[in-house]
Amino acid sequence: MLARTCLRSTRTFASAKNGAFKFAKRSASTQSSGAAAESPLRLNIAAAAATAVAAGSIAWYYHLYGFASAMTPAEEGLHATKYPWVHEQWLKTFDHQALRRGFQVYREVCASCHSLSRVPYRALVGTILTVDEAKALAEENEYDTEPNDQGEIEKRPGKLSDYLPDPYKNDEAARFANNGALPPDLSLIVKARHGGCDYIFSLLTGYPDEPPAGASVGAGLNFNPYFPGTGIAMARVLYDGLVDYEDGTPASTSQMAKDVVEFLNWAAEPEMDDRKRMGMKVLVVTSVLFALSVYVKRYKWAWLKSRKIVYDPPKSPPPATNLALPQQRAKS
């Protein structure tokens, strides 16, 4: 009993000490500001001064810069229309006839300014061209050889392992030839632009006959609402009948744009067909395995899930005993 009271007394003492400690800390933290010196008048003056400084700096900013208008619709560019591309469906490959047409459009139209530097001729074999066609196409261009035994680099006709030639020697030459604007490389352009296929199709077909009233178009630029900033250095290039398709498809503007967009999507994702085919196989197998695992789980848990827990109360009440709590007993 003595031990219990001793314990309790130390506990109360400890709590008192804690309280004292906290009190000391609080007084120390408020001491520096000088609680006695804070009069309501001084507080009001400080608040008014801070508000005046804030309002004044905002007014000064707008006086200097005016109302900032970032990301206007013109800067953002018109959002591209969603088109139902068949090759974007989960289980559809590229339409290789369209790829062949699109490659023809690229070669005859786009390739005069845009490079496709990540696509080798060998990638075209078996997807767009036959081996003989690809070899003939590669041989039309000259490439540097390895240095010979005198260290001279000569020219040789292209091989299947060579990459499609760039229209310009380097970026500076490309800029110089295009009024300062660099035509981007098209190898990954579908992945590199928001909206992908939709954006490029909208851009190619979205040139109005003349810029709308009130639109400002910079010198040497063309108006295209889908291009962020609306001023694009590339003029409209696709006109009806520009290309003579070998398979007899009517070469309308939208047909050419659609074909070249599908081709550029192939250039950006040449693995897409195999990827989707493998994805289909994986999804089928995993869905079967998942169903199997659900069945096995339910089978194994059936005994547990179907059991019933019943409370069976005792028949007669238990004999009365002293069930008072220990503290009450100690007090009494």
Added chain:
Amino acid sequence: MSALYNLIFRNNTAFVGAVFAGAFAFELAYDNGMDKVWDKINKGRQWKDIRHKYVEAEE
């Protein structure tokens, strides 16, 4: 049932062999079957469907 047991499950070597052979056979059959389905879904869209136009024209 006992014939199956005696043939496959009784002997560990036979059992492991059956697992490997079964995996091989299943993979073969499954890949072929799914490729057929794939070609049916994408009839006329793949290079092998249009290849004959260009290969025959050159030969």
